[in-house]
Amino acid sequence: MPLRSGPLPRMAGHLSFMRSQPKAIGDVRSGQLAVLGLPFEDTSAPFAGQSLAARALRETSVYFGWHANPQFSHPVDIDARQDISTDGLHERLCDLGDIALGSDEAIHAALMTATRQINRAGACALLLGGSDRLSVTVQKALQDCQTVQLGGTSCDARNFHIAPLENGSDTTCKIDTATDLVAFTQWRNSTKPLFVRFDLSVFETSLSALCDRPRLGGCDLDTVTQWLSTLGQHRVSAIMLTGLNPTRPGMGIVKVGQRLMVTALLAFVYARLGFGTTDFDTVSL
């Protein structure tokens, strides 16, 4: 008797984030998490390849599509020994596809329109970059928003910055998560929209070489996961992933960067969709 069964199309079909349902932007509803890809290069980046990040992140996320995968029963967090309920995730997570290629003006306009429309619907935009230059457009779309930045270069003193790149310095970043969480609570104004920028450079470079701007003294996965889980319990208007370059010479096949980002992002996805958590914010956007 042959030991193998017939093939199932697990890896085939429409590539959506965590095998979520494709949806038109007009069908996004309140409380949902709408994924949008930004497959664009930053022409001033030291290496080409950021435009492939959205696809790489979606490909990696498929491994975590438990809710759409009949071969598994249910996930358990082995560290916390806690069952993770995925019931209802499929109804609240959707993938809108990518912003279409076009002129700079057209791309920025489309991103701004899409971000506003998702937020008017009461949903949260999950933006898969790409270049972090587009984050300025998202900030403009979310009028008077507060920005939390994980990694990346510090550019606005009003932002709440977790493990920023030490521009031109080799100073090791000191992170006291407990103290920082208290400071975040004091900083947060729940009457304003909240925007989260999640750059791969938040991670310690030894964990991933797929970032264009490597740094020493970054966070480990547990710290980033803790932050994203906390942020997910707030009413976030948009979260944008940046800094991943899946084609960094010789390292693209390793896929460590996208694995790190998606693993940490799951904490946000589950917290934001309210699996066993409560909203800290009371503001209705």
Next chain:
Amino acid sequence: MTAAITTSHLPLNQPGFRLFDGPASDVTDVAPGQIGVVGMPSDWTHSSRLGARFGPEALRKATTLLQSKRPQGGSFNPDTGHRTLPAKNWLVDCGDAEITADDVDATTQAIAAMTEALTVAGAIPLALGGDHYNSFPACLGYSRGLAKRAPNARFGYIQIDGHLDFSDRLGAWGSHNHATNARRISELPNVDVSNMVWIGIAGWVDGGDLALIEKQGGRVFSASEVHSLGTVEVVRQALAHAMQGCDELYLSIDIDAMDAGYLPGTGSVVHSGITPRQYYELLDGFAEAPLGGLDIDELSPPLDPSERTEIISAEMLFRILQRFRTTPVTE
């Protein structure tokens, strides 16, 4: 007039690499107590990122390279303060099992036949993967061989791994693949799930598989438990659990239990996994256990251009085989 042709007969080395630069021979030539190496260059039962079929060759090359850098005379371990000499005649490389890419049954039986012959002879099979599915045929042959050599003997099982590999089936790959090897091993007649231990499990696991293991008395140490308990305590508890009522230990070393930041050259990377230091300490702890057989799997050289994964994996073998490859100096 034709010039005379002279032929020189230099003492030539055998081309290619053998594990630890050891001698190559057939499984029937391995003596009791020796390590018998079996290559399993197959990744046809892996479900995602391939390349583990190049693992056996990389392990042979890396151990030979590291061996060449170790002193041939006495050596000193600064961690333990022990002096040792290299052992002789401790290992024989029996080459690779015949792999049939489109026939998992044939591959399974070919690997099992080699590890069975070694076990019957009283040798210790060391199987080089390959993806982790190949651990099942390696252990299958060991189980059959043990049943012939010592019909009433039972073995405990320890798997260092980032994943449980305890699924009954996995989608398109059916019942025999790199996610089901531990489940298939648990069905062998001379092992019980209550003597099976997993160490280094990270991230999310299938709730049904975990519940089934623990319901049947298996023990799972997550990567965070290795961090919190410490390697010495994990080794102590793991051996106590696995060896209760058992005569020998089968150890399955999946390199992917190590954090991907250190070890990217494997098909299914994990994060917040255990560190190289912790992995080595675990293997140091198991090195004195009554090993009946072992395998090392999931080294995928094409996935790590830096080649550090091969070196780290070779060091794992140096650690787990330390009591075979060296003899202590009595002072």
